Amino acid sequence: MFLEIKDLSVKIENKNILNGLNLNINKGEVHAIMGPNGCGKSTLANVLAGKEDYEILDGKINFKDNDLFDLNIEERAQEGMFLAFQYPVEIPGVNITPFLHSAINSKRKRMNEEEIDNLSFAKLLKSKASDLGINIDMLKRSVNTGFSGGEKKRYEILQMSILNPDLAILDETDSGLDIDALKIVTEGVNKLKTKNNSFLIITHYQKLLDYIKPDHVHVMVNGSIVKSGGPEIAAEIEKDGFQKFQ
Amino acid sequence: MNIQDNYLKNRKNIFFSQNKDIQNHREKLINNFVNDRFDRKNNESLKNINLKNFIDFKYKYLISEETSVINNNQENSYSIVSVNGQCSNFKDDKIEITKILDEDYNDFSENNTIEKNDHFVNLNSLFLNSGFKIIIKNNNNIKIKISNIVTDDDLTIFQKNNIICQEGSSLNLIEEYENKNNSTSNILNVIKLEKNSQLNHFLIQDNSSNHNLIITSHSSCKKDSTYTQKVYNFSEGYVRNFHYSELIETNSEADLQGIFFLKDNNTSNNKTFVKHLAEDCKSNQVYKGILNDRSKATYFSNTHVDQVAQKTEGYQLSKGILLSDNASYFSKPELKIYADDVKCSHGSTIGPIDENAIFYLRSRGMSKIAATKILISSFINEELSSIDNQQMSEIIQKKLIRYLSKVK
Numbered sequence: 001m002f003l004e005i006k007d008l009s010v011k012i013e014n015k016n017i018l019n020g021l022n023l024n025i026n027k028g029e030v031h032a033i034m035g036p037n038g039c040g041k042s043t044l045a046n047v048l049a050g051k052e053d054y055e056i057l058d059g060k061i062n063f064k065d066n067d068l069f070d071l072n073i074e075e076r077a078q079e080g081m082f083l084a085f086q087y088p089v090e091i092p093g094v095n096i097t098p099f100l101h102s103a104i105n106s107k108r109k110r111m112n113e114e115e116i117d118n119l120s121f122a123k124l125l126k127s128k129a130s131d132l133g134i135n136i137d138m139l140k141r142s143v144n145t146g147f148s149g150g151e152k153k154r155y156e157i158l159q160m161s162i163l164n165p166d167l168a169i170l171d172e173t174d175s176g177l178d179i180d181a182l183k184i185v186t187e188g189v190n191k192l193k194t195k196n197n198s199f200l201i202i203t204h205y206q207k208l209l210d211y212i213k214p215d216h217v218h219v220m221v222n223g224s225i226v227k228s229g230g231p232e233i234a235a236e237i238e239k240d241g242f243q244k245f246q
Numbered sequence: 247m248n249i250q251d252n253y254l255k256n257r258k259n260i261f262f263s264q265n266k267d268i269q270n271h272r273e274k275l276i277n278n279f280v281n282d283r284f285d286r287k288n289n290e291s292l293k294n295i296n297l298k299n300f301i302d303f304k305y306k307y308l309i310s311e312e313t314s315v316i317n318n319n320q321e322n323s324y325s326i327v328s329v330n331g332q333c334s335n336f337k338d339d340k341i342e343i344t345k346i347l348d349e350d351y352n353d354f355s356e357n358n359t360i361e362k363n364d365h366f367v368n369l370n371s372l373f374l375n376s377g378f379k380i381i382i383k384n385n386n387n388i389k390i391k392i393s394n395i396v397t398d399d400d401l402t403i404f405q406k407n408n409i410i411c412q413e414g415s416s417l418n419l420i421e422e423y424e425n426k427n428n429s430t431s432n433i434l435n436v437i438k439l440e441k442n443s444q445l446n447h448f449l450i451q452d453n454s455s456n457h458n459l460i461i462t463s464h465s466s467c468k469k470d471s472t473y474t475q476k477v478y479n480f481s482e483g484y485v486r487n488f489h490y491s492e493l494i495e496t497n498s499e500a501d502l503q504g505i506f507f508l509k510d511n512n513t514s515n516n517k518t519f520v521k522h523l524a525e526d527c528k529s530n531q532v533y534k535g536i537l538n539d540r541s542k543a544t545y546f547s548n549t550h551v552d553q554v555a556q557k558t559e560g561y562q563l564s565k566g567i568l569l570s571d572n573a574s575y576f577s578k579p580e581l582k583i584y585a586d587d588v589k590c591s592h593g594s595t596i597g598p599i600d601e602n603a604i605f606y607l608r609s610r611g612m613s614k615i616a617a618t619k620i621l622i623s624s625f626i627n628e629e630l631s632s633i634d635n636q637q638m639s640e641i642i643q644k645k646l647i648r649y650l651s652k653v654k
Contacts, residue, residue, distance in 0.1 A: 049609050107611045
């Protein structure tokens with residue numbers, strides 16, 4: 001199993017958010033989690049990425065034969081986990097290009113691969129940015145600083161395509177995107193899909209799943225998965241809402 | 247030894263002791279110390295300071311013969327080695343350097359902008375033992391680098407300098423303070439910018455933990471002149487940087503920037519005070535601090551806009567990053583505006599490093615320590631990238647790397 005989440009219970013500030021959540025993802029699969037506001041979707045994404053604000057009450061997570069809780073935030077990233085943030089953080093003064101260069105090399109170092117030099121990285125970045133319709137001038141700016149909502153999401157996908165993760169978690173990547181930006185972003189995701197990597201897509205709406213076809217769709221309510229199935233569940237939610245699952 | 251006995255015992259070695267007026271002024275200062283007529287609670291010169299350590303000191307001063315002024319004519323640049331606050335006399339067609347004289351003392355003692363209850367300035371006036379005067383002559387464009395060296399342990403340097411930029415002149419002044427001995431330098435600079443002159447003043451402070459550095463400066467700007475001060479404090483010892491600026495004629499400007507990097511038990515006190523006394527003048531005060539361990543800092547910034555100073559633009563900003571729960575930074579920005587057509591702003595933000603930004607960077611594979619360092623560098627990126635002097639920029643970068651290497 002690529003990612004195995006077993007009986008995961010999590011709380012923050014005395015409030016239980018995840019309650020005995022189970023989820024298995026195999027290599028090459030695309031999973032979607034849908035659920036109403038406040039059901040714990042983003043908490044799951046943050047816990048997987050290693051955010052330290054949460055208290056793990058119970059459960060286990062295995063990722064690529066590692067106990068995920070033995071890995072800190074950066075080790076998870078270096079092992080191939082990537083979180084595309086719902087609200088990417090603005091970091092004035094940190095330039096995009098050297099930041100991404102340093103990020104890719106930290107991963108390569110852990111994998112005992114040769115570090116990528118400046119010139120090769122510049123070429124790679126330029127080509128990936130062009131695929132996503134990102135203006136080269138944007139790469140001279142600080143991380144997410146002064147970006148529009150759509151630019152931030154596009155930049156998340158650019159980072160994903162550069163870091164080429166084994167498991168990408170997309171936390172409401174569709175929020176704040178107009179239809180054209182949604183197409184560009186989802187095309188970027190589809191280009192990255194191979195039989196060796198997996199995706200966990202968190203969304204409220206079926207629209208995103210029209211562009212990225214999931215193998216499995218899960219409904220999450222009150223911190224646990226209450227129903228799993230194929231893409232037909234997304235259509236069911238679009239039609240009837242989440243009410244009947246609560 | 248009490249301050250009065252200390253003064254009387256060493257009077258023969260103190261500058262201008264024979265001058266009756268100066269003597270009278272000093273006696274008044276002594277009386278204030280003896281009678282302790284100071285409001286300690288609201289006195290900005292006393293925050294985080296154990297005054298006793300600075301008042302009950304053992305006076306020691308040595309005159310050194312090793313001062314020098316080297317002139318590189320081709321680049322209009324001069325290197326000055328000031329030893330124990332003294333500098334050699336020098337004169338050419340562009341600049342003139344002399345020892346300070348009795349008549350210069352009034353520039354300091356009669357200055358009404360510098361606070362009268364500033365203990366360090368008063369100590370400086372009482373025990374004055376060194377100092378020099380630099381004049382940049384009309385329409386010359388000059389670069390000067392001053393290395394301020396203190397030769398021995400236990401020295402108490404009380405120094406007054408006078409810098410005058412004559413009409414149309416431009417001075418790029420770099421001052422280095424890198425002393426490793428157990429001593430105290432108390433320096434007062436009075437800077438005058440005549441019409442259409444410019445002074446870019448850089449101060450690099452990197453003293454060891456047993457060296458105290460107290461700098462108080464005052465600049466006055468006439469029509470179309472600009473004073474820029476950039477202070478980079480990497481010292482492990484106590485540093486005080488107080489600057490008072492007066493914009494006395496139209497279209498003059500003061501740009502005051504400071505960055506301090508503190509760690510261990512170190513303390514730094516900072517103050518900038520800008521008086522707008524004429525129309526169409528601009529001022530900018532930006533101080534940033536990074537504080538680790540149990541370090542402490544204060545920053546008082548004041549903008550005073552006189553009723554005649556219409557069309558003033560005055561901006562203040564202070565920011566601080568606390569890298570430890572035990573570090574503290576007290577910031578107090580103040581605006582006093584008596585004119586009605588002005589643009590002024592002030593702001594202050596102090597807090598720990600942004601945990602969300604750390605998480606974001608780590609989630610891309612960067613270690614926590616690397617993420618912290620990159621965020622510290624980014625915090626001062628704007629100020630560092632505005633340094634247009636390549637050599638200065640390299641010096642500051644090296645010192646920043648050294649500071650960051652100690653951040654855990």
